[in-house]
Amino acid sequence: MILGDINNMSAFTDNQHIAKALAWLKENHNQRFPKSTIEIDEHIRVNSEEVAMMPQQMLEAHRRHIDIHVPQSEEETFGWSPINNLKNCINPYDQDRDVEFFGDEPQCHITVRPGQFIIFFPEDAHAPNIGIGNHRKLCVKIAID
Secondary structure, eight states: OEEEEGGGOGGGOSSHHHHHHHHHHHHHTTOOOOSEEEEOSSSEEEEEEEEEOBSOOOEEEOSSEEEEEEESSSOEEEEEEEGGGOOOEEEEEETTTTEEEEOSOOSEEEEEOTTEEEEEOTTEEEEEEESSSEEEEEEEEEEOO
16 A cells, blocks of 8 residues: 655656556546546546545455545545455455455554545555545556556
8 A cells, every 4th residue: 555645656656557547647636527437548447436435434455456546525534454464254356346345444544635645456455435425536447467
């Protein structure tokens, strides 16, 4: 997991797909896209979302994607745990949706503000959209080769 500021992302450019996604975000993170999916290339897509936040969410994990979350309108809190510490699988891995859900409590919570981003790798279980009210965000999905 990586938490960073949109304006200070040059340290995260070793992976070409992450570098391309972060460059796109630097140019577009303030854009108000309609709810949609934007295809950047065959490895990267961006989901523009309007989401109702909840006080609590289940941890989720992906095996074939890296997620980059960018809150646009409100701060968003995420639960986080390393996947290898989880014991309570609620929904087993769904290959078509590339997601599995866990009932464990997150190890910690991280609040991300507009203008910041957080990157979750396959080894990071995360519980997004924790908070109160609705918010806009971008969620970048980077396919792992």
